Amino acid sequence: MHSLTEENYLKAVYRLAQKAGTKITPTAIAEEVSVNAASVIDMIKKLSEKKLISYDKVNGVKLTDKGNKLALDIIRNHRLWEVFLLEKLGYSWDVVHEIAEQLEHIKHDELADRLEKFLGFPEYDPHGDPIPKSNGELPALVNTLLSEIEVGKTCRVSAVKDTSTVFLQYLLQLSVNIGTKIKVLDKIAYDGSIFIQIGKDFKTTVSQKFAESLLVT
Amino acid sequence: MHSLTEENYLKAVYRLAQKAGTKITPTAIAEEVSVNAASVIDMIKKLSEKKLISYDKVNGVKLTDKGNKLALDIIRNHRLWEVFLLEKLGYSWDVVHEIAEQLEHIKHDELADRLEKFLGFPEYDPHGDPIPKSNGELPALVNTLLSEIEVGKTCRVSAVKDTSTVFLQYLLQLSVNIGTKIKVLDKIAYDGSIFIQIGKDFKTTVSQKFAESLLVT
DNA sequence: TATATAAATTAGACATGGCTAATTTATATA
DNA sequence: TATATAAATTAGCCATGTCTAATTTATATA
Numbered sequence: 001m002h003s004l005t006e007e008n009y010l011k012a013v014y015r016l017a018q019k020a021g022t023k024i025t026p027t028a029i030a031e032e033v034s035v036n037a038a039s040v041i042d043m044i045k046k047l048s049e050k051k052l053i054s055y056d057k058v059n060g061v062k063l064t065d066k067g068n069k070l071a072l073d074i075i076r077n078h079r080l081w082e083v084f085l086l087e088k089l090g091y092s093w094d095v096v097h098e099i100a101e102q103l104e105h106i107k108h109d110e111l112a113d114r115l116e117k118f119l120g121f122p123e124y125d126p127h128g129d130p131i132p133k134s135n136g137e138l139p140a141l142v143n144t145l146l147s148e149i150e151v152g153k154t155c156r157v158s159a160v161k162d163t164s165t166v167f168l169q170y171l172l173q174l175s176v177n178i179g180t181k182i183k184v185l186d187k188i189a190y191d192g193s194i195f196i197q198i199g200k201d202f203k204t205t206v207s208q209k210f211a212e213s214l215l216v217t
Numbered sequence: 218m219h220s221l222t223e224e225n226y227l228k229a230v231y232r233l234a235q236k237a238g239t240k241i242t243p244t245a246i247a248e249e250v251s252v253n254a255a256s257v258i259d260m261i262k263k264l265s266e267k268k269l270i271s272y273d274k275v276n277g278v279k280l281t282d283k284g285n286k287l288a289l290d291i292i293r294n295h296r297l298w299e300v301f302l303l304e305k306l307g308y309s310w311d312v313v314h315e316i317a318e319q320l321e322h323i324k325h326d327e328l329a330d331r332l333e334k335f336l337g338f339p340e341y342d343p344h345g346d347p348i349p350k351s352n353g354e355l356p357a358l359v360n361t362l363l364s365e366i367e368v369g370k371t372c373r374v375s376a377v378k379d380t381s382t383v384f385l386q387y388l389l390q391l392s393v394n395i396g397t398k399i400k401v402l403d404k405i406a407y408d409g410s411i412f413i414q415i416g417k418d419f420k421t422t423v424s425q426k427f428a429e430s431l432l433v434t
Numbered sequence: 435t436a437t438a439t440a441a442a443t444t445a446g447a448c449a450t451g452g453c454t455a456a457t458t459t460a461t462a463t464a
Numbered sequence: 465t466a467t468a469t470a471a472a473t474t475a476g477c478c479a480t481g482t483c484t485a486a487t488t489t490a491t492a493t494a
Contacts, residue, residue, distance in 0.1 A: 005481065027441060039482055041443060046480095057442085057490095089331040099325045106319045114306040222451065244471060256452055258473060263450095274460095274472085435494105442489070448482080459472070464465100 004105050006052070007074050008033060009043050013053060013063055014071035023060035069136060073112070076132040078104035079125035080115045086126045087119065093126055093177070094168035126178055128159015128215055146182065147194070147211035154183040155216035162213040170210075174198055182216065221322050223269070224291055225250060226260050230270060230280055231288035240277035286353060290329070293349040295321035296342035297332045303343045304336065310343055310394070311385035343395060345376015345432055363399065364411070364428035371400040372433035379430040387427075391415055399433065 002010075012032040016024045026044060030037040044061060047053045052067035063071060081103040085091040091099070113134055116122075123139045124130055130139040141159075149155050157180045160167065171177070176198060185203065186195035192208030219227075229249040233241045243261060247254040261278060264270045269284035280288060298320040302308040308316070330351055333339075340356045341347055347356040358376075366372050374397045377384065388394070393415060402420065403412040409425030 003480080025441075026443090035481090036483055037442070038444080038484080042481075088335055089328075091327075091331070095325075099323070099328065102323045102325075103320075106316065106323075108312075108316045108319075110308075111306075111316065114308070118305055220450080242471075243473090252451090253453055254472070255454080255474080259451075438491100438493080440489100440491075442487100444487070445485085447484085450480085451478105453476100453478075455475090455477105457472100457474070459470100461468100461470075463468080 001107070002050075002052075002070065006043070006047060006050075007070070007105055009040075009047060010052060010063065010067055010071040011074055013061055014068070014075065017063065024062070025060055029061065072132045072136050072138075074104050076134070077106070077112050079129060079131040080112055080119060080122070082125045082127070083119050083122045083131075084115060092172055094165050094172065096126055097163070124159060124178070127163050128157075128178060141215075144216055145212050146184075146196075146214040146216050147192070147208060149182075149184045149216060151184050151187055154181055156181055157214060158217045159215040160213060161215060167213060174204065175202070176214075182214075218324070219267075219269075219287065223260070223264060223267075224287070224322055226257075226264060227269060227280065227284055227288040228291055230278055231285070231292065233278075234280065241279070242277055246278065289349045289353050289355075291321050293351070294323070294329050296346060296348040297329055297336060297339070299342045299344070300336050300339045300348075301332060309389060311382050311389065313343055314380065341376065341395070344380050345374075345395060358432075361433055362429050363401075363413075363431040363433050364409070364425060366399075366401045366433060368401050368404055371398055373398055374431060375434045376432040377430060378432060384430060391421065392419070393431075399431075 009029065012029055013024060016022075016028055016032060022028070026037055026040045029044075030040045033040070044053065044055050047067070048055055051064055052070065053061050053063055055061045078100045081100040082096045085096045085099055086093065116131075116134075122131060130141055132138050144155070145161075146155070146157075157176060157178055159178070160171070176182070180199060183197040184194055185197055188194065188205075192211070193205055194208075194211050195203065195205045197203045226246065229246055230241060233239075233245055233249060239245070243254055243257045246261075247257045250257075261270065261272050264284070265272055268281055269287065270278050270280055272278045295317045298317040299313045302313045302316055303310065333348075333351070339348060347358055349355050361372070362378075363372070363374075374393060374395055376395070377388070393399070397416060400414040401411055402414055405411065405422075409428070410422055411425075411428050412420065412422045414420045
């Protein structure tokens, strides 16, 4: 089938394609997979031969339908395993990703479907990213930022925009999880920071940067 | 760390060491991992350098303490994942192994321990093989054969000695699982076959070969 | 527009793990 | 014991995926 390496390239191309607008260049891919540009050229040839991507200088790299489907499958696996690790094994938000990075490549026909069923058909992973359905459908992304919530209103955390470890650990420290209720108590016009209540009791002030990295409903 | 390939060699050596008595030769390993003998020689050199095995013509290949520990870890992973796949994802007995073959190589400090806890500290995998504890301890193997049960007695399936797909599928067909009750109704002296009752109602005759492949308590 | 800089590509090398063919070493058996 | 056969080992080659060092092609900028 396809090697682990090939799959990681496909994922990288998919990820780059999400940040729409820019053409996907060999250099961008090289950066994304932390590899030398020369290696990327080789892989582009290989994946092109397999009809998983197309490439020309004008349009850059694009996933073919076949390649897109494959990438989605892997992402589906990844996100389902993340849910498993968090909910069933009790891993914290910030470690889940690296383990799922390995688990996503495990293959067996029914595995993703069975896992999905076992987990109760979750729609979002612990980072709030939508989990592709087996038919390739993607649940719509929730996109209200915490910073857009009016003073006095309460909302619920649905996703994170920033998935860096520092951020996730900060959230952990604040006991903020998917589903956590947050009430906006005050907005400081001066620097965009906001005063919030997390859960029942805890009150704190967070920066504008923070408020723009949390997605809520 | 250690590559997937190296890990599979270690497992193979461990497996061969179980079938005690015989010296572990390069050829035996070649057969076990389905690879050319020349390749085995290369790997023996590599693993020897890493102090995971020792090798000389007189004693054959032996796992060092370090190698043994590693092999046990992998087997622990394998068997825990098998339990997961069977009990949580509802896979049948005969497919569980091939998926676990991939899952066993996933690494993360606490993964096996968390999985073990999640599964309720199972002692045996779906094939009845003991699951190594995190300290390397192995629960004792149950070793009464169905063929050794007296006429009139009832016993409970605890493991299989034969893990071939044909056998496992035959068991599936007979609705025999770990935990299934079997009553020995009669023994045919002529060819060693026995007449048994599986569960509440179903009665059938099975061969001596069959009766010597099922472990019970 | 000339030229410096950045991006893309080619060429050649390395490590891993596997293979075939040839050779050496053991083991049996006539 | 001579010899056939099997096992172990060596040598050399292949594919995958990576790298560095050119070289070519684009893109900017003085």
